[in-house]
Amino acid sequence: MDLFTILAEQKIKKAYEDGEFDHLSGFGKPLNLDDDSSVPEELRMAHRIMKNAGFSTEENALRQEMLQIEDLIRDCEDQLEKEGLKKDLNEKLLKFNGLMSKKRIKTNSSVFKNYEHKIEKKLL
DSSP states (O other): OOHHHHHHHHHHHHHHHTTTTTTSTTTTSOOOOOOOTTSOGGGHHHHHHHHHTTOOHHHHHHHHHHHHHHHHHHHOOOHHHHHHHHHHHHHHHHHHHHHHHHTTOOSSSHHHHHHHHHHHHHHO
């Protein structure tokens, strides 16, 4: 650590010991870590809607990766490489289904799959 970091830590520790932080607004209340400051401004509304609907960014990332792998499998001519891609796709699918089952959403139902394909066609 550099000198300024050490000095700052000492001042914070002394202020805490002297009770200077005891009467701050929000003292003892949990922090609101549900902010979207890391999301670009033009995507915040969509991000909030998806978050309220129960979708996380991890799920979306997995969906995108699965779609990319499916495209690669479709275009792949090397059988050995295709088998590796299928293995990767199965691993991602298992992880995705695990995430969805935690939320009690059945992704293997035919109704869900049919609806999912209709939405994908409209979005693509």
